[in-house]
Amino acid sequence: MKISLSKARIETLKTSLIVIPILEEEKPHPLQKKDMKGEFNKLYLSYDRYKGSEKVLLVGLGKRKDLDKEKVRKAFGLVIKKVRELQLEEFSVLLKIPMPEQDAANAATEGILLGAYEFTKYKTRKKEEKDIRECTLLYSGKDISKGISETVIVCENVNMLREMVNENADEMTTEKIAAIAKDIAKNNNLKIKVFEKEELEKLGCHLILAVGRGSRYPPRMVVIEYNGSPKQEKYAIVGKGITFDSGGINLKPTGYIETMKQDMAGAAVVLATIKTLAELHLKINIIGIAPLCENMIGPFSYKPGDIYKSFAGKSVHIESTDAEGRLVLADAIAYAEKIYKPKLIIDIATLTGASSVVFGEYITAMIGTGKNFMKPLFDAGEKVCERVWELPLYEEYKEEVKAEIADLTNLGYKQGRYAGTIIGAAFLSHFAEKSPLIHLDIGNTAWRDRQLPGYIPKNATGVGLRLLTEFFRNQK
Numbered sequence: 386m387k388i389s390l391s392k393a394r395i396e397t398l399k400t401s402l403i404v405i406p407i408l409e410e411e412k413p414h415p416l417q418k419k420d421m422k423g424e425f426n427k428l429y430l431s432y433d434r435y436k437g438s439e440k441v442l443l444v445g446l447g448k449r450k451d452l453d454k455e456k457v458r459k460a461f462g463l464v465i466k467k468v469r470e471l472q473l474e475e476f477s478v479l480l481k482i483p484m485p486e487q488d489a490a491n492a493a494t495e496g497i498l499l500g501a502y503e504f505t506k507y508k509t510r511k512k513e514e515k516d517i518r519e520c521t522l523l524y525s526g527k528d529i530s531k532g533i534s535e536t537v538i539v540c541e542n543v544n545m546l547r548e549m550v551n552e553n554a555d556e557m558t559t560e561k562i563a564a565i566a567k568d569i570a571k572n573n574n575l576k577i578k579v580f581e582k583e584e585l586e587k588l589g590c591h592l593i594l595a596v597g598r599g600s601r602y603p604p605r606m607v608v609i610e611y612n613g614s615p616k617q618e619k620y621a622i623v624g625k626g627i628t629f630d631s632g633g634i635n636l637k638p639t640g641y642i643e644t645m646k647q648d649m650a651g652a653a654v655v656l657a658t659i660k661t662l663a664e665l666h667l668k669i670n671i672i673g674i675a676p677l678c679e680n681m682i683g684p685f686s687y688k689p690g691d692i693y694k695s696f697a698g699k700s701v702h703i704e705s706t707d708a709e710g711r712l713v714l715a716d717a718i719a720y721a722e723k724i725y726k727p728k729l730i731i732d733i734a735t736l737t738g739a740s741s742v743v744f745g746e747y748i749t750a751m752i753g754t755g756k757n758f759m760k761p762l763f764d765a766g767e768k769v770c771e772r773v774w775e776l777p778l779y780e781e782y783k784e785e786v787k788a789e790i791a792d793l794t795n796l797g798y799k800q801g802r803y804a805g806t807i808i809g810a811a812f813l814s815h816f817a818e819k820s821p822l823i824h825l826d827i828g829n830t831a832w833r834d835r836q837l838p839g840y841i842p843k844n845a846t847g848v849g850l851r852l853l854t855e856f857f858r859n860q861k
């Protein structure tokens with residue numbers, strides 16, 4: 386869908402539908418009927434033609450004092466679903482919202498483009514179905530085109546990321562993800578290295594190799610670099626890329642296994658973020674690392690009880706083959722630290738189911754040693770409404786993942802039953818000894834089992850990309 390900008394007036398405009406935002410308890414818009422109070426998330430459709438507009442859709446934004454960008458995003462998420470239901474190919478929006486016009490335009494665009502996303506690849510299309518071609522934003526003030534084109538870049542990349550996570554595990558394989566990374570590198574002139582299985586053996590990434598052993602798709606590790614400001618220090622972002630998490634020999638039961646194609650969401654966020662930062666030409670240097678494996682059960686699978694040596698040299702007692710994310714991340718984080726000495730490592734991972742016990746589906750857990758970066762990351766989360774909240778990482782937790790017959794265990798603390806989300810981070814922190822680390826657990830936020838009113842779809846949410854993009858925008 387194309388987002389166009391126009392200074393046309395509603396009186397002279399020709400469109401199949403004009404969307405008009407209205408507020409609660411304020412002087413009603415001339416087209417506003419009595420029963421339309423302007424409550425948040427309420428739509429009112431009129432088939433009466435108004436000048437050159439064939440239909441009019443009023444959208445309630447609630448009370449002025451409660452209004453923020455998130456309300457606008459959510460309301461326009463509803464609007465776009467209505468436009469689709471009406472089978473319109475084109476519509477227009479009057480940007481008359483009491484906030485800076487650029488903010489209103491950005492938020493409406495996000496609501497529209499992110500709310501329009503549907504995973505339709507495997508669904509038979511009805512003949513009469515039409516795509517929405519164009520949305521025209523009617524603005525009146527200063528030029529807002531640069532902000533809008535940046536917002537469009539971000540939204541398109543969120544939708545690409547959602548598409549990757551929703552795709553079948555047997556399509557979105559380690560090879561396919563590596564190919565996507567190579568495409569991103571080629572189109573943006575980025576440095577890339579994909580370590581194939583044999584090279585991972587040479588490097589000594591035995592944890593990645595162990596997790597990948599049970600799969601017919603060999604493990605890989607993508608390292609992609611965006612250098613937007615050559616002289617400055619580098620940041621590293623590391624994403625968990627388990628293309629399917631069966632649990633391995635510690636097989637997941639029915640009720641838990643069905644959504645495990647989502648387990649590469651962290652890797653997808655890393656690639657989509659690098660792509661976005663490059664397309665926005667941010668003055669910043671980032672290394673993106675994605676360890677890619679499929680955690681499968683079979684005669685070649687790694688086994689509970691065995692011990693493996695990591696890239697960093699520390700040995701790990703595998704107490705559960707289902708705590709595989711921390712294993713592949715441990716090698717990738719240690720690699721990032723050793724080769725690049727980044728000023729900050731952020732890892733993003735669908736690491737624990739326990740994260741949903743703590744925060745439900747609304748907030749991503751943030752844990753680690755990169756204290757100076759937590760406030761900016763928190764603020765970025767508030768701004769784009771991909772919120773993060775810190776959980777503590779005290780020494781006691783780091784002690785809990787020490788093992789008897791190896792240096793570390795991948796369960797720890799009451800066999801993984803206590804403080805699961807913190808313990809995941811505690812394990813990872815043993816592999817970032819010099820660089821500060823922030824671990825983001827999106828185990829509860831990367832995937833939704835229901836559609837709530839707004840712009841976040843059911844299944845893959847795309848969480849992480851807008852958060853990291855906003856964070857890095859302010860770090861340059």
Ligand code: BES
Pocket residue numbers: 630648705707708709710735736737738739796800801805827828829
């Ligand atoms: N990929 C899962 C975590 C997960 C669960 C993500 C549900 C999204 C939704 C991870 O590899 C895992 O299995 N974690 C275990 C850890 C436990 C064995 C310590 C878990 O959360 O049960």
Ligand code: ZN
Pocket residue numbers: 630632706707708709710
């Ligand atoms: Zn697992």
Ligand code: ZN
Pocket residue numbers: 627630648707709710735736
């Ligand atoms: Zn997993």
